[in-house]
Amino acid sequence: MASEIEAHASGGDDHGHGDGKSAREVFRGITDDVTNVALKPIGKWWYPAFGVALLMLGCLVVAVTHLFRNGIGVWGNNNIQGWAWDITNFVFWVGIGHAGTLISAVLYLFRQDWRTSINRSAEAMTIFAVACAGIFPIIHTGRPWFAWWMIPHPNDMGMWPQFRSPLMWDVFAISTYATTSILFWYMGMVPDLATLRDRSKDKVRQVVYGLLSLGWRGSARQWHRYERAYLILAALSTPLVLSVHSVVSFDFATSQNPGWHTTILPPYFVAGAIFSGFAMVMTLMIPLRKLFKLEHIITEAHISAMCKVTVATGTMVGGAYGIELFTAWYSGNLWEWFTFRNRILGPYAWAYFIMVSCNVIAPQFFWFKRFRSNLIFVWILCGFINVGMWFERFVIIVSSLARQHLPGAWGYFSPTKWDFLTLLGSFGLFFTLFLLFVRFAPVVAIAEVKAVSPAAHAGKEDH
DSSP states (O other): OHHHHHHHHHSSOTTOSOSSOOHHHHHHHHHHHHHHHHHSOOOTTHHHHHHHHHHHHHHHHHHHHHHHHHOGGGSSOOSSOSSSHHHHHHHHHHHHTHHHHIIIIIHHHTTOGGGGGTHHHHHHHHHHHHHHHHHHHHHHTSOGGGGGGGSOOOOTTOOOOOTTSHHHHHHHHHHHHHHHHHHHHHHHHHHHHHHHHHHOOSHHHHHHHHHHTTTOOOOHHHHHHHHHHHHHHHHHHHHHHHHHHHHHHHHHHTSOOTTTOOTTHHHHHHHHHHHHHHHHHHHHHHHHHHHTTOTTTSOHHHHHHHHHHHHHHHHHHHHHHHHHHHHHHHTOOHHHHHHHHHHHHSTTHHHHHHHHIIIIIGGGGGGSHHHHTOHHHHHHHHHHHHHHHHHHHHIIIIIHHHSOSOGGGOOOOOOOHHHHHHHHHHHHHHHHHHHHHHHHSOSSOHHHHHHHSGGGGTTGGGO
16 A cells, blocks of 8 residues: 555655655755745635535534523424434534544554644644534533533532543543644644744734744754654554444443444444545545545545545444344344344334445445546545445444334434534534645644655665
């Protein structure tokens, strides 16, 4: 995979900087291409895109304001399905937030150089997705102004959080993950922010980028400490990649509900999170590389590598669907087997088959190079995977609660317009933050891309 990417980057590209140019010219070209995104006037497409994102964000403000005024009765939740649309959105966004840290930390420790072109944007995506995820459990409590009670601290009421509840584990796991991801993302940007500072013509930008770059001068000592700190943060972040979605899965696995009470959920959730995270990275990267003319940095080989990861994790997810069905049947537990039959044949069968079609069938096209090379096709398939992964969470949560032990307590969840507006608004928040990021921050890790470019290893083949 690495050799394929290196070969692609070294030649045959219309925008390549490697043909007949010195290393200095190549490095200068990479710096120009990335800094121009933040420092030059941006394309006209950005303004309508940002306007649409703000409009969607306005939907979130309206929906949440209405929720605070009237309570969570405005949602479609009922006595049977107390968890439904909101927790589906929560798990979906947490899953999206997985790929950034995986690309940055895990692939860094395994010395996968192809990550350098995409890690910066993937890390930003992680942080914005976690911000979206954090909204839903807080507003679902019904009294979000008491959310600070979840912070363990001495108080005059002698009240402490319930540490035995996986819902509290969520608080600690996700807040730790968000903090580490922000630190990792920001620290990786410091050298590039200094480059923006040095190249800015505008006084305000010079001051802002200067403050954010923390006095970076690029000395040997600073690079030495930077590399050390980056390695330590990567090592700290790696277990979080596996732990966060495992902890989220405990919300379901530790319950007594049929369909939830199973040990396969932690690895199943982690594989699904990486699967959906990579699909979202490609959904963002494919148009981004075209709009900013970064095709020579984010190459087709990078997209192909991400497709391979996607088909691998998608196959794991498909296998998990089959294993949990087999386990439900083989266990001899009547309620468990009924729940899984109900997913396939019950009132939410339509959601189950959307999930299987998008998550099991769609990624299989990535086995073939001619499909991986067609970026429009890849982008469409990634859209299907994003939809399918949202429906996976919907199936697990809503259909499992719809028909529990007592037929008299069966119900059918129907979302209201406030459910739809809240989901739409969360996408608005995500795209607003991401568009601001691509407008003002370095979207590619300049120094890392230079370090792995063929020009940085001139004469390597002679040794």
